Amino acid sequence: MSDNKLIKAIKEKGKTMEAEMSFFDHLEELRWHLVRSAIAVVIFMIGAFAYYDFIFETVIMGPSKPGFWTYRMLCKLGEALNKPGFCVKEIPIKLMNNEMAGQFTLQINSALLIGITLGFPYLLWEIWRFVKPALHEKERKAASGFVIYASFLFILGILFGYYIITPMSVNFLASYTVSASITNWFSIDSYISSVATLTLASGVVFQLPILVYILSSLGILTPKFMRSGRRYAIVVILIVAAVITPTPDMLTMTVVAIPLFILYEVGIMVAGVVERRKKAREEAAL
Template sequence: MANIGNKLIKAIKDKGNTLENEMSFFEHLEALRWHLIRAALAVVIFASVAFAWYNEIFENIIMAPTHTTFWAYRMMCDMGELFQNLLPKLFSAKDFCVESIKVHLINTEMAGQFTLKINSSLMIGLVLGIPYLFWELWRFIKPALHEKERKAASGFVFYASLLFIVGVMFGYFIITPLSIRFLAGYTVSDTIQNLFDIDSYISSVATLTLATGVVFQLPILVYIVSSLGFLTPKLMRSSRRYAIVIILIIAAIVTPTPDALTMTVVAIPLLFLYELSIIVAGVVERRRRAKELAS
């Protein structure tokens, strides 16, 4: 009887521990849900502001890469003049200057322009709200970390947001105008006129900018994987040649243009990010070794 009683008490305790763990799991889910709700609310607020000021945003930001006065085209012209002054026999400023961009946009749906305004406003809200999303994720993860881990990862929100913003700016000011310039002027035959659907244009601009912002998170990803012990700087250095091939493939996917100039412009920052990631992995490895020696 005593054994049966002990087994019964043990079973009750085990059940209590199981219920406690389950409650803890659901409490974490509830906390995560509220963090995501606040992040979504921030996206909606930013999207509402973009919706209210949409006319100015559409003309001065969304359609800006189709104007020859855009920053990237002016820099290309300045570079052409510089190359012409340095090597006049090899380069001409006219080869770099963009004199015209023929982008003719059309709408083929009855409610197309209204849904365009809503969708592009939500996209702008998402871009502006991602740094806040990083902060909410950090608030969710922070309580589960030890004091040293909190100090080591204290700059997560800042660096992740900075890399994302730099990536978005690079995609918007460099990749997007180069892609638009190439695709708008590319024709198979003179009998075919390029008429672009407005949804196609918006999705191209959004994809190029967001994809570049995500790709620029490579150092953060390397930091996390290195902290788990799955990646070392030695492995990354020995895999550099394979990484270059992968980066070129990513550059080809991110940029819809097949010209070598655009792919090179995209690949160079990615190579820089890879080298930066090697440094990040080295810092993580040194910290791990120091921790092992201290213990």
């Protein structure tokens, strides 16, 4: 009996060690996925650092110049609607640096942000490579376009944030004054932070359909629940639009809220597709 207990204990210990080895193997694999993602970000960062003059003057400072694409389109829209107030002819923005290493750290930080933004699709691909082996064949097929869809939505959100939300916010905040005796002098860090936050936040918010897909696959969200909560979603979307855009005018809030509402409706359709697939698999299993 004692021999049997000893053998059983050895077997249990072997299973425990095997499980621990498997866990550490997964950690090691995840580490290498993250390392490769970090290398990709560093490569894009070096590229941004090398071409920083063009990136700073054209991309980063673009929303602060009247010749920016968004302002030119607003001028054309104003001409078509006979609303000259739409045209932005001047942006009274003055930037300053009040730190010894301010401009150097500015270049490093902004190049890093650009590296993260450009490297995001590759990061998604590495995450997919890590998760894929743990999925069943049907789950792999169902999620096969994850990287493409998520990257597309992220890029779409980045473009929306950069060309719509950021210029409207910059124009409003640069022109807003409480008193004529106060002159607006913005630190360059504040400007970079605002542009980066508004742009990247839009890219993250546009991942809503992907989040809905994951929650629907886990059985947490259903299309019925999302439809019944549409009125509450509208209120939340308006609050999010008000937070994202620090401008008080309804036009800007509406421009931001409409794409978010469209994303919510797309999320309902995504949840519906997931639910139909689940029912089809259940019927096939019977």
